[in-house]
Amino acid sequence: MLVLEQLAVAYGPHTVVKDISLSLSKGQIGCLVGPSGCGKTTLLRAIAGFEPVAQGQISLSQGVVSASGLLCPPEQRRLGMVFQDFALFPHLTVAQNIGFGLRHLSRNASQQRIRELLQLVGLPDLARRYIHQLSGGQQQRIALARAIAPKPEVLLLDEPFSSLDAELRESLARDIRQILKHEQMTAIMVTHDQFEAFTMADLIGVMEHGRMQQWATPYELYHKPVNRFVADFIGRGVLLAGQMLDAQQVKTSFGVFRQSYQPGLQQGDQVDVLIRPDDIVHDDDSGVTAKVLEKSFRGSHILYSLELKSGDQVYCLALSHHNHAVGEMIGIRLDLDHMVVYPRLAVASQEPA
Numbered sequence: 001m002l003v004l005e006q007l008a009v010a011y012g013p014h015t016v017v018k019d020i021s022l023s024l025s026k027g028q029i030g031c032l033v034g035p036s037g038c039g040k041t042t043l044l045r046a047i048a049g050f051e052p053v054a055q056g057q058i059s060l061s062q063g064v065v066s067a068s069g070l071l072c073p074p075e076q077r078r079l080g081m082v083f084q085d086f087a088l089f090p091h092l093t094v095a096q097n098i099g100f101g102l103r104h105l106s107r108n109a110s111q112q113r114i115r116e117l118l119q120l121v122g123l124p125d126l127a128r129r130y131i132h133q134l135s136g137g138q139q140q141r142i143a144l145a146r147a148i149a150p151k152p153e154v155l156l157l158d159e160p161f162s163s164l165d166a167e168l169r170e171s172l173a174r175d176i177r178q179i180l181k182h183e184q185m186t187a188i189m190v191t192h193d194q195f196e197a198f199t200m201a202d203l204i205g206v207m208e209h210g211r212m213q214q215w216a217t218p219y220e221l222y223h224k225p226v227n228r229f230v231a232d233f234i235g236r237g238v239l240l241a242g243q244m245l246d247a248q249q250v251k252t253s254f255g256v257f258r259q260s261y262q263p264g265l266q267q268g269d270q271v272d273v274l275i276r277p278d279d280i281v282h283d284d285d286s287g288v289t290a291k292v293l294e295k296s297f298r299g300s301h302i303l304y305s306l307e308l309k310s311g312d313q314v315y316c317l318a319l320s321h322h323n324h325a326v327g328e329m330i331g332i333r334l335d336l337d338h339m340v341v342y343p344r345l346a347v348a349s350q351e352p353a
C-alpha cells in the first residue's frame, strides 16, 4: 500500500508539488498524468526517496518513510523501479539482469523465480540473450521482470513506454497491467499518454501546477471531470452553451436536460455543458440536424466534427457504416447518461481539445 498525505515537495524556494493526498491499496495501479512540468516525476522521485518532502508524509506498509525532517533512504523502501533512465545492465544476460535483485535467494529459488518471470512477461526463451540482442519492447518487459523479481511493495514506473511506438505501447500497457495484477503488485506510473493511463490504471491522478486536480477511476475522470481543466485534459469534447431553467434543468440547443452534478446553480445562470463525442448519437429520425465539417475514419467508427444550427460545434462518434460526406446535414441526438455542467466563465467559454 501507498499513502500520501498533504504532500509538498520543493526545489529550493520553489514548491513544485503541493498538498497532494492519495492512496493505493495492495494490488492497485495508479497513474499520474498532467502537462509537462506539473510535478509528476518529482512526486514519483519523492515516493522513491530521492527527494525530501517539505510538508506532509508518505507511508508504506512499514510506516512513514518521508516527512518533514525524515527521509528513509531509497534502498530501505522495498520499491521496484522502471524509470526512463534506469537501464538494464548491458554486460549481463537477460537471466542475470532479472536475477540481480535475487542474490539473497538460494540459486535454485532464484533460477525458479527467473523462469517464472520470463514466462510471465512472455519471453521464456530469451534467458541467455544479452540486452542489445532484444527489441525495445522486449527490453521493457525484461526491465519490468527485473523490477518485480524481488516482489517489491510498490513498483514505480516513469514513462516506461515512451521510447516505443504507439501500437506497441498500448499492447505492452495491457500486458503489463495483467502481469502486475497477477503479481498483486501495487504500482504507480507517470505517463504523458492518457490512453496508456486508461489501459493501465485503476486510479488516475490529473495534476496541474503541482496540485492534484482529480484522483479517480478512468470512468469517473472521463464522465465526471471535477473542473474544466480535467474536462479539457482528459479525452475529447466540447463545452456547449446552456441556460438553467431552474437549479436542475438546463436548456441547450438539443433541448432541456436534467443535471444533478453541479450544486448551487440557479434559474437564469449561464452554463457550459460538457459533451463527449460518444454523447452524440447519429439518428436519421432526430429533429436536430448538424452539418458535417470534418470526418476522421477510425476503423469501426468515424469521428465527425459537426456544426449545429446555433453555430456551436460538437463531435459525434458514429459507427463507420454511417458514412456521410463533408457538408452533408445529418440527424443527431444527445444521449447523456449524466450531465456535466460548469458555470460559464466571465470570459468566452473555452473548448476542450
Ligand SMILES: Nc1ncnc2c1ncn2[C@@H]1O[C@H](COP(=O)(O)OP(=O)(O)OP(=O)(O)O)[C@@H](O)[C@H]1O
Binding pocket: 011, 016, 034, 035, 036, 037, 038, 039, 040, 041, 042, 043, 192
Ligand atoms: N532538480 C530540479 N531542480 C529544480 N527544479 C526542478 C528540478 N527538477 C524539476 N524541476 C522543476 O520542477 C517542476 C516539476 O518538474 P517535473 O519533472 O516533476 O514535472 P513533470 O510533470 O514530470 O514534467 P514532464 O512531463 O515534462 O516530465 C518543473 O517546473 C521543473 O522545471
